[in-house]
Structure formats: C-alpha cells, structure tokens
Amino acid sequence: MDRLRYGFIACVSTALVASACSSPASTSVDGVTFPKEFFWGSASASFQIEKGNTNSDWSAWVATAGKIKHGDSPDRGGPDGLAHIDDDLRALTDAGQNMYRFSVEWSRIYPTKAAFDADTPDVEALAVYKQILEKLKAAHITPMVTLQHFTLPIYFSDPSKNSEPQGWEKPETAAAFGVFCGRMGKEFGGLADYWTTVNEPTVAPLGGYVSGDFPPGIVLAVDRFFTAIKGQARGAAACYDALHRSDTIDVDGDGKAVLASVAAHQRTFHPSDPENENDVASAERVRYLSNLWFLNTLTRGDWDDDGDMLLTGPNDKVADPAMKGRVDYIGLNYYSDTLIQFQGSVPLFKGLPTRDHLPTGRARTDLAWDIYPEGFETVLVEAAQYGYPIIVTENGLADASDKNRARFIGEHLLALGRAQKRGADVRGYIHWALTDNFEWAEGLCPKFGLYSYDAATGARQARGSVATFRSWIQAGAVTKAEVDALAPYVAPVECTK
Numbered sequence: 059m060d061r062l063r064y065g066f067i068a069c070v071s072t073a074l075v076a077s078a079c080s081s082p083a084s085t086s087v088d089g090v091t092f093p094k095e096f097f098w099g100s101a102s103a104s105f106q107i108e109k110g111n112t113n114s115d116w117s118a119w120v121a122t123a124g125k126i127k128h129g130d131s132p133d134r135g136g137p138d139g140l141a142h143i144d145d146d147l148r149a150l151t152d153a154g155q156n157m158y159r160f161s162v163e164w165s166r167i168y169p170t171k172a173a174f175d176a177d178t179p180d181v182e183a184l185a186v187y188k189q190i191l192e193k194l195k196a197a198h199i200t201p202m203v204t205l206q207h208f209t210l211p212i213y214f215s216d217p218s219k220n221s222e223p224q225g226w227e228k229p230e231t232a233a234a235f236g237v238f239c240g241r242m243g244k245e246f247g248g249l250a251d252y253w254t255t256v257n258e259p260t261v262a263p264l265g266g267y268v269s270g271d272f273p274p275g276i277v278l279a280v281d282r283f284f285t286a287i288k289g290q291a292r293g294a295a296a297c298y299d300a301l302h303r304s305d306t307i308d309v310d311g312d313g314k315a316v317l318a319s320v321a322a323h324q325r326t327f328h329p330s331d332p333e334n335e336n337d338v339a340s341a342e343r344v345r346y347l348s349n350l351w352f353l354n355t356l357t358r359g360d361w362d363d364d365g366d367m368l369l370t371g372p373n374d375k376v377a378d379p380a381m382k383g384r385v386d387y388i389g390l391n392y393y394s395d396t397l398i399q400f401q402g403s404v405p406l407f408k409g410l411p412t413r414d415h416l417p418t419g420r421a422r423t424d425l426a427w428d429i430y431p432e433g434f435e436t437v438l439v440e441a442a443q444y445g446y447p448i449i450v451t452e453n454g455l456a457d458a459s460d461k462n463r464a465r466f467i468g469e470h471l472l473a474l475g476r477a478q479k480r481g482a483d484v485r486g487y488i489h490w491a492l493t494d495n496f497e498w499a500e501g502l503c504p505k506f507g508l509y510s511y512d513a514a515t516g517a518r519q520a521r522g523s524v525a526t527f528r529s530w531i532q533a534g535a536v537t538k539a540e541v542d543a544l545a546p547y548v549a550p551v552e553c554t555k
C-alpha cells in the first residue's frame with residue numbers, strides 16, 4: 059500500500075480504453091530538436107514552498123502527529139518561496155527557462171469561509187502573487203498558474219471530521235472552486251494566459267481515501283475516492299468555464315486569453331504477473347481509472363458514472379455538454395510505473411499496487427521509483443489520442459546526489475522526441491521542481507530541486523545538472539550521443555536527516 063498515491067499498463071482494448079498500448083514499439087531517435095517557442099520550465103506548488111499557510115487541510119495534516127516523515131513541516135526548514143521570489147526568478151533565468159508553473163494558495167487568499175463568501179481576499183496574499191507575475195513578465199518568463207494543487211481550505215476539507223464527506227466529496231466545493239477560479243481569472247488574467255485548474259485529480263483522492271497518507275486520511279474507501287474524483291471533474295469544468303468568462307486579456311497576443319487544463323498524473327501500469335489474467339485485467343482497470351477516466355470526461359464529455367469502462371450505465375453520459383471540451387491543452391505529469399496485483403475484494407480497481415518497480419533491474423530514484431523513460435513515451439502517445447496539444451507540466455526525480463538528474467532529463471527528452479514522432483504534439487517540458495521543497499507525506503527529505511537551498515539563509519544553489527539541462531535548452535536539441543556519454547546511473551541516496 060505504501061506509495062499508492064504514485065501507484066496505479068496492461069493492454070486489453072475495451073470501449074473506453076485508449077489504444078496507445080497496442081501501438082507499435084517505440085521508434086528510436088538519434089536526437090530531438092525543439093522549436094524556438096517550446097516552453098522550458100520548472101514547477102512548484104504553494105504549500106510545498108511557502109511558509110505560513112495555516113488554513114488548509116494540509117496545514118492541519120502537517121500539525122497532526124505521525125502524518126509526515128520526521129515530523130517535517132514547510133514552516134521548519136522549507137524553501138520559503140515567498141521570501142525568495144527574486145532568488146527563484148534568478149534561478150529560472152540562470153537555468154535558461156522561459157516558463158514557471160506555480161500555484162496560488164486558496165486558503166491564503168481567503169483564510170476564512172466568511173472572507174470567501176464576502177469576497178474579501180487577503181490583500182497581502184493577492185499582492186505577493188501579483189508581484190511574482192509582474193517579475194516573471196519583466197524577466198520574459200511565461201507563467202502557468204495552478205489554482206488547486208492538492209490543498210483545500212480547511213472550511214471545505216477538515217481532516218478532523220473525516221467520518222463525514224470532506225473536500226471534493228461535497229458538491230459545494232466544486233461550485234466554490236469555480237467561483238474562486240473566476241475571481242483569480244479577473245485578478246491575474248492581465249498577467250497570465252496559461253492555467254492549471256486542478257493538479258493531479260486522481261492522486262490527491264488516492265492519498266486521501268485509499269492509501270490514507272493524505273488528508274482526510276481514510277484507508278480503502280474506494281467509493282469515497284470515486285465521489286471525490288467526480289467532484290474534482292465538476293470543479294475542473296466549473297473552473298475552466300469561470301476562467302474563460304473572467305479572463306479576457308490576451309497577454310502574449312496569440313489570440314487566446316486563456317489556455318487552461320488539468321495537470322494529469324499519467325503512469326504506466328503493468329500486471330504483477332503478466333501470465334495471470336486477473337492481474338492483467340485489474341492493471342487495465344487501474345490504468346483506465348487513473349489515466350483515462352478524467353481525460354475522457356473533460357475532453358469528450360464521456361461520463362462513466364459507475365467506472366465500469368463502458369458508457370451504458372443509467373447515469374453514464376456520452377458527449378455531455380456540461381463536461382465536454384473543458385481543456386485547451388493536456389497538462390501531463392509523468393514520474394514512473396506501477397505493478398498491479400488482482401484483489402477481487404477491492405471495489406472498482408479490483409487490484410492494488412504491489413511495487414513501484416518493474417521486475418527488470420532498473421535504476422531507481424531516492425524514493426525508490428523506477429527510472430522508466432519508456433513509460434513517458436507511452437503516456438504521451440496515449441494522451442495524444444485526445445487530439446490536444448500537450449504540455450508536460452511535471453517530470454523529475456528525487457536525487458540528492460544529483461548524479462542521476464542530467465541523464466534522467468536527457469532520457470526523458472529523448473522519449474518525448476520518440477512520442478513526437480508517433481504523433482504527440484508536445485509544446486513544453488516543465489521540470490519538477492525548481493527548488494527542493496516539502497514533498498507531502500515524505501516531508502523535506504526527497505530532493506527534487508534543480509536548485510538546493512541553504513536552510514538558514516535560503517540562498518539557492520544550482521545543482522550540477524542545471525548546466526547540462528541549460529545547454530540542451532540553449533541548443534534547442536538533445537542528441538542520443540550526448541545522453542549516452544553521461545555517467546551511468548548510481549544507486550539512490552538514503553535520506554540522512
């Protein structure tokens with residue numbers, strides 16, 4: 059069950075399951091070239107980099123003993139992003155990047171329900187996010203603003219009351235999120251065209267209702283998980299509509315004031331035992347629910363209410379106008395693969411993740427995730443069938459020694475190039491993360507940053523891999539020979555806190 063949030067490929071074709079799996083084996087490329095307008099960026103998320111967030115479900119979760127490894131908190135030793143805006147801007151510029159994906163914290167902007175209802179936002183919070191956007195503009199870095207990245211205001215999601223519906227389980231949360239997005243579109247639309255409505259809509263409910271290591275902290279409540287997913291789909295659609303209504307300012311003059319999407323966490327899934335047809339079928343179900351359900355809903359408007367992979371149920375809908383076309387591009391996050399084992403008693407999934415790594419001996423990250431660039435190609439080709447341009451909104455690894463990062467990025471860019479040859483229209487690659495940060499239940503140990511920071515002064519320090527990554531960005535190209543010439547992967551580093 060550990061790391062279920064990253065867990066959930068097998069290839070059985072059914073009505074609603076994409077056919078990417080059955081497409082031909084990967085075409086090899088000697089290298090990949092990128093157009094001048096390709097987005098190169100890094101990402102962060104408010105709760106993971108800021109200090110002083112006290113009004114969300116995650117603030118309550120962090121304050122609850124035993125929930126976070128080593129009792130870590132972003133407030134004690136975190137990167138303090140809002141106090142280091144200029145340092146982070148310099149880091150982006152020094153890395154040669156032209157896009158920054160960051161999130162605004164709903165519960166910082168509206169600390170109480172009364173403030174939300176009366177629309178009396180915290181002026182300092184609005185000002186600090188505006189300052190980030192203005193500085194990005196001055197530095198010619200295109201912002202991508204995420205409106206919900208795992209956290210919810212405590213007045214919508216309270217982990218201490220988790221026997222009652224919380225967060226996205228409640229219809230009011232999706233409606234309120236739409237209102238919030240509309241206000242943010244009006245407030246920041248003059249400085250931003252690119253938006254992420256919700257980050258990884260399947261991952262937070264997996265952590266919250268299946269593995270239980272995210273708030274509200276329930277284990278194996280699959281029905282509640284699915285209710286939360288549906289709530290997020292409604293919230294993402296409401297957010298998309300509200301943004302398109304409220305933000306009418308086309309910042310970059312490309313004729314589009316709003317380009318919005320979810321950032322979908324896509325993985326490959328393999329059956330634990332490829333000879334076992336139950337494992338094969340449950341891996342397929344998990345792939346469907348994890349990679350496809352949400353995108354089917356927000357692109358085609360196909361609403362599979364009972365999650366049975368068919369659109370024939372009493373509450374199922376085909377091309378529902380209330381859901382269809384609620385993305386302008388596909389934001390795609392990719393990290394690794396998961397093995398799935400049949401477990402008949404688990405509703406919906408009929409299986410659970412066993413390991414995060416394939417049986418073939420692969421190099422691993424510091425969080426023991428397989429380094430599996432082939433899967434990146436697979437999920438990009440899978441997502442391409444929806445017919446939208448794709449922006450990679452997250453890809454990265456925990457690598458404290460930084461001995462694996464450059465090769466990891468190079469191999470993933472080559473995989474991206476192979477996916478492009480197979481029809482994926484990829485417009486950008488955003489690395490997770492700009493700086494080290496608070497990695498949710500794993501605390502401050504995992505080092506995902508292109509930059510480390512000094513815990514006492516907050517000074518940012520480029521890791522060695524930044525120079526290699528920057529040289530590829532500047533050349534607008536990566537060759538296989540360059541990646542092959544990098545040192546081989548080394549074993550992961552144990553966190554020594």
Ligand code: FCB
Binds near residue numbers: 103258261391498
């Ligand atoms: C993704 C999350 C991001 C970060 C990375 C490592 O699932 O969106 O916040 O935690 O994993």
